[in-house]
Amino acid sequence: MKAANFLRRRWRCLAVALILAGGCFIYVRHEALLCRVGRWLNVAGRLERPIDAVMILGGGASTRPFVAIEMLRDGLAGKILVNSTERTNENLDGLVPHEQELIRQILLRSGISADAIVLLTTQVGSTAAEALVVAEWLEEHPAQSLAVVTSDYHTRRARVLINRACGENAARLVFIGAPTDGFGANDWWSSEAGLVSYLTEYLKLGIALVR
Amino acid sequence: MDESLTQNPPPPRPSRPKWRRRCVVLGALLLAVWFFRASLLRGLAAGLIVDDHAVSLRQGETQREPADAVLILDGDRQFDLAAELYRPGTTTILIYRSRPNRLVRLGVMPPTDETARQEILKRGIAHGDLDEIAGESLSRSTVGAALGRWLADHPGRKVDVLCDRFTSRTWRVAFKRAVNPSLAGQISIVPLPDRHFDESDWWHSKVGTVGFLNGYIRLGFHYCRPGQEADRAERTTAEFRAAYAGGAGR
Numbered sequence: 001m002k003a004a005n006f007l008r009r010r011w012r013c014l015a016v017a018l019i020l021a022g023g024c025f026i027y028v029r030h031e032a033l034l035c036r037v038g039r040w041l042n043v044a045g046r047l048e049r050p051i052d053a054v055m056i057l058g059g060g061a062s063t064r065p066f067v068a069i070e071m072l073r074d075g076l077a078g079k080i081l082v083n084s085t086e087r088t089n090e091n092l093d094g095l096v097p098h099e100q101e102l103i104r105q106i107l108l109r110s111g112i113s114a115d116a117i118v119l120l121t122t123q124v125g126s127t128a129a130e131a132l133v134v135a136e137w138l139e140e141h142p143a144q145s146l147a148v149v150t151s152d153y154h155t156r157r158a159r160v161l162i163n164r165a166c167g168e169n170a171a172r173l174v175f176i177g178a179p180t181d182g183f184g185a186n187d188w189w190s191s192e193a194g195l196v197s198y199l200t201e202y203l204k205l206g207i208a209l210v211r
Numbered sequence: 212m213d214e215s216l217t218q219n220p221p222p223p224r225p226s227r228p229k230w231r232r233r234c235v236v237l238g239a240l241l242l243a244v245w246f247f248r249a250s251l252l253r254g255l256a257a258g259l260i261v262d263d264h265a266v267s268l269r270q271g272e273t274q275r276e277p278a279d280a281v282l283i284l285d286g287d288r289q290f291d292l293a294a295e296l297y298r299p300g301t302t303t304i305l306i307y308r309s310r311p312n313r314l315v316r317l318g319v320m321p322p323t324d325e326t327a328r329q330e331i332l333k334r335g336i337a338h339g340d341l342d343e344i345a346g347e348s349l350s351r352s353t354v355g356a357a358l359g360r361w362l363a364d365h366p367g368r369k370v371d372v373l374c375d376r377f378t379s380r381t382w383r384v385a386f387k388r389a390v391n392p393s394l395a396g397q398i399s400i401v402p403l404p405d406r407h408f409d410e411s412d413w414w415h416s417k418v419g420t421v422g423f424l425n426g427y428i429r430l431g432f433h434y435c436r437p438g439q440e441a442d443r444a445e446r447t448t449a450e451f452r453a454a455y456a457g458g459a460g461r
Contacts, residue, residue: 047455062314063446067454076455089287089406095326097319105319126417152454176455181313182443191440192351192432196425203424 038185041153041201044177050076051174052144053118055137057130057158058085060151060178061099065106067178068149072112077147079116080107083133086125127158128208131165138169145172152177152185153198157205256410259426261379263399264371278399279368280305280342282358283327284382286375286403290327294334296371296401304331305361305370307354308345313445350440351382351433355389362394369397376402376409377426384433 026033054068054077071077082103090096097105100119107117120137124130138146150158155177163170183194244251281296282305283289293304308324315322321329324343331341344361346353362370374382379402386398408419 044454062312063451066313066446066448066451070448070452071455074452093288095330102314102319106314106317109317109319147455149454178454179446179450181445190436191443192429193443195432196428199428200421200424 034189035186038153038188038198041156041198041205042177042185043159043175044152044155045174047071047076047147047174047176050078051147052141053077053079053081053137054147054149054176055081055134056083056103057127057148057150057154058083058099058124059154060180061102061106063180064149064151064178065103066110067176069107069110069112071147071149071176072116079118080112081118081120081137081146082107083120083130084123086123127154127161127204128165131158131161134162134173135165135167135169138166138172145174147174147176149176149178151180151197153180153188153201157201157208160205160208252414253410256377256413256423256426259377259380259423259430260402260410261383261400262402264401267399277302278371279303280361280365280370282307282344282370282372283331284354284372284374285378286373287405289373289403290330290334292373292401292403293331294336297336297340299337299340303340303342303368304336305358306331306341306343307357308343309349309353310347348442350442351385352389352440353442355386358386358398359390359394362390362397367397369399371399371401373401373403375422376404377413377422378429381426381429381433384430388433 051071054071056064056068065080068077068080072080082100085099087098088096091098096102104117104119108114120133122129122133122136124133134146134148138144148158148162155175159175162173162175166173180194180197183191183197188194188198277296277298279301280303281293283293284307286292296302297304306324306327308322311322312320314320328341332338342361344357346357358370358372362368372382372386379400383400387395390398405418405422408416408422413419413423
């Protein structure tokens with residue numbers, strides 16, 4: 001009985017020591033760990049050769065379209081597909097333009113020809129819905145390749161959902177991660193917007209993996 | 212000889228395993244949580260909300276005295292409520308102006324302060340009753356500092372701040388840090404519910420759940436990181452190009 005108690009106490013001491021050591025390690029190395037946590041979400045690839053079209057996923061209208069614009073300017077993509085996202089309260093009240101129209105205006109003002117802009121009609125309210133639009137486009141264009149532009153921290157979840165929806169056609173896809181204004185994988189925890197984006201992204205990724 | 216004296220005492224009954232008791236307690240706890248889930252979820256959301264108007268009404272005021280100024284920050288139907296709180300000639304409507312972002316500079320979006328001005332004028336508010344406070348960025352600490360400066364320039368004036376319901380406590384924390392404590396008492400928070408959800412039903416919709424989670428993340432951030440938040444630097448064209456060449460991110 002005494003020996004059992006002694007052993008139990010020793011295990012408890014060991015567990016407490018391990019937790020304390022882990023805590024110290026995290027405290028000392030927290031920046032490096034947080035960077036890793038941030039970078040893990042980014043699975044974006046690079047564009048090795050010209051691609052037929054680039055699709056801008058909904059959200060992030062202040063940065064994502066500008067990556068697509070540069071791709072077209074560099075002659076790496078032929079056209080830009082713009083999703084039709086669900087209308088927000090501000091859209092309904094006429095305070096800000098609908099995102100699809102906003103992106104169209106950004107592209108036109110940046111010198112992209114109207115012929116190179118394709119406005120998709122299916123209304124999407126989530127990445128899962130956008131994945132179905134990508135799958136449909138690849139089905140309808142069997143010989144064409146597509147780049148999907150989204151925020152860098154969103155690429156892992158987008159890849160999970162889109163690859164799942166596209167099956168074998170996913171081989172014709174490349175994911176491009178647009179940087180976000182004000183924060184990135186190396187400092188996301190130091191701004192309110194970064195913290196919200198990365199933490200909710202992990203939550204959404206967990207849900208996407210479980211479903 | 213008495214038979215009972217010669218018999219051995221009965222062996223002690225093995226005590227019920229601890230884990231079984233723990234499971235029963237846990238089960239009961241989960242059942243209670245499930246039974247009272249609506250109240251619990253409502254209570255959790257209430258932690259995000261500060262409503263100074265409701266507090267003063269609870270404290271016995273039958274009707275709240277109108278504030279001298281109304282600052283429009285965010286929240287659903289903010290302009291409608293600003294127009295409701297407006298008293299011609301006595302209420303000043305404050306609009307926040309910050310540095311124009313990339314989309315404004317490109318000419319595809321009007322500046323937010325310009326949109327606010329148009330919406331307010333559309334609702335019959337006199338041009339002379341509009342005033343502007345300005346800051347470099349949209350960070351809460353910068354907005355708070357701008358409001359603090361306005362209060363210092365207008366001694367004794369009370370301001371109603373219209374903001375999103377689930378970020379109202381975050382605004383309160385930011386104001387407490389950014390505004391001189393002697394002036395902070397002149398600020399009243401008026402939280403605006405979203406048309407799709409509020410604290411009584413946020414868990415029924417995706418947008419409500421996201422609003423709730425974001426609300427706690429924002430609040431946690433401001434509780435844990437006192438002081439000025441860094442301005443959000445904009446990305447350059449070179450960084451956009453690096454995105455497909457494989458080198459994006461900071």
